Structure formats: structure tokens, C-alpha cells
Amino acid sequence: MKRYLRSQRSQSMTEFALIAPILFLFIFVMVDFGRGIYYYVTIQQAVHEGARVAVRWSYPLPADATVEQAVQQHAIATFLANPCRNGPIYVPGQVPPANEGWIFITQPQSSSQPLSAIQANPPPNAPGGEPQSGQAGNCSAINPASQNAALQITVRYNFVPLTPFVRQFTANSIILTAYTVYRTEY
Template sequence: MSSPWFGSQRSQSMTEFALVAPILLLMLFGIIDFGRLLYIYGTLVEAANEGARVSIKASSPLPSNSDVENAAKNGAQSLYLANPCPNGPLPPTSGAGAQNPPGDQGWIFITEPNPPTTVETSPTYDAPGGQSPASATGSCSAINPFQSGTYPLQVTVRYNYLFFTPLLEQLAPSIILQAYATDYTEY
């Protein structure tokens, strides 16, 4: 028999659920965000590897920047990737002169290993052999393709990850994810 002064156990359970539910939902969406972050990073690694594989293979005709970009986009599956300055420079992600892709988008770069952060007018070899040479323009480095022998090329994919959970978005508005792959030319 329940006392009229003290409510039933049901109201106590509802109060406990009301206190615990927001924390559980925040944890659930945090786990979803973290899983999404890991998935996107793995996809970026795959995109960089696919781009690097295409950039070095001996084929007729030799691969160009657009071939490498298309391979990276195919490896990235459903992620949006663009190519603003295909052969660099790779701008810093924080501090003075920082430039990052728009939210939930990425950039592809095809460069020499350890790419510069400023525009180069006469870079070392920084493009696959099928690409035409070009001078530096605006904020983009010059293009100096490698024609024969063995030389390293690096494909870098940089992505601006935005959180799905509003509270996490307040703590860290975005995270810059970066993956790269370096391979040696086979032509």
C-alpha cells in the first residue's frame, strides 16, 4: 500500500531518467561524431594512397594532375574534394597565413615531399610526368613535372571536419584532418 504523502516509484524513475537522459544522449552523439571522424580520416588516407598510385605509374600517356585528382576523388568516395592549387603551396592550418578548406570539404595537393608553405617560382619536381609545365600564378606554385627516372611525389589531402553535435561544435568548431602518401615514379 502506498502512502499518499510519498509518490510511487514511477515518478522517481521518471525524475532519474530526466536527469540522466541528456548525458546519455550527449555521449551517444559524441560516439557517433568520433566514429564519423575516424571514418573520414580512413577515407582520406585511402584517397591519398589512390592518388599517389596513379601519379607514379608508367603509362601512355603519363598521368597528369587531373588523373591524380580523379583517382583521389574516387578513393574519397562521398567526400567533397577540390584542387585550388594542385601543386602547392600547402598553406599553414593555423597561425599567420592560415588557409583551410570550407567546412566538410577537402583539398588535394600533388607536390614534392615536404612541400613548401609559400609560393615557389622554380620548384623541384612537383607534378606527374603527363602534366604540362606552368609558371607560378597568384597564390599557386609553378608546375615542374618529372619526365623520367625515379623521383618521389607526394599526394596530400586536407579536410575540414565539422562536428555533428552542437556542444562539441562549441568546444572545437572544426578539426583539420590531413593524410598524405609518398611514392616514387616508375617512368
């Protein structure tokens, strides 16, 4: 009887050794999935708060820095910066650093207008308190909003999974994008 019990113990250890890697992989994939959802929900809520700040009527009118500060305050445990606050949002080959995001305050993105038409007559792409300025380097010109213009607040976040196995299937990162469009009160 003792020999039988010892063989059963060895069998269960062997079964656990075969199943454990799959079980641990599943657990780590779930942790990465949970982290991804957390970051997406966090930046989505931060974008809404930033848009509320950008469109409200107040004295003085909000500026880019005020909106950026509101977004960063609500983006708990995420680092957000921005190379060009007022766009362009997507430049081929440029992504935020690992586990960081970029904040953009722009006009609502529309595929119906060609880029040349937008550059010739730029729509409002900044809160009313931001001073107007021309194009600087790769950054868009700043055209403050007025007359109930729509503004879009966008965050592009470069999420890097913890698990190397998941990183293999996502090309080392996943770009999470959250945006909201509100009309100004001024």
C-alpha cells in the same frame, strides 16, 4: 502498497530525466567521433590510390587531372576540390570550406630545406604527364616529375562535427590531413 509503487515510478522518471541529457550527449559525441574516423580513413585510402595513379608508368603519363579523379573516386561521400593542385599546401588563414577537402600533388615536404632554396630550384611537384608551367597567382610553378622522383599526394579535409557541444571545443572544425609519398616509375 500502491502508493509505494507510484512513488518508485516517479523516482525512476526523475532519475531518467537527470541522466538522459548526459546519455544523449555521450551518444552524439560518439557519432561525431565515428564520423571523424570514417572521413580520415576514407581520405587516407583515397590518397594512396591517387599516389598509385600518379607514379605508375603508362602511356600517356598521368597528369594532375588523372590523379585528382582517382582520389575523388575513392573518397566516397566526401567532396574534394583544389585551389592550387601543386601547392603550396599550407597558406596561413586558408582552410577548405566546411566538410570539404583540398587535394595537393607536391614534392615531399621537408623542413630541412629553406623556402628560398625550394623556390630557386623547384623539385618535381607534378606527375610526368603534366606540362611544365610557371607560377600562377598564389599557386606554385609546375615542375613534372622524372627519374624516379618522389611525389607527395595530400588531402586537407575540414571536418565539422554535428554536435554543437563538440564544435565548441574544436573551434567549429577539425582539419584532417592525410598524405602519402611514392617514387615515380618513370
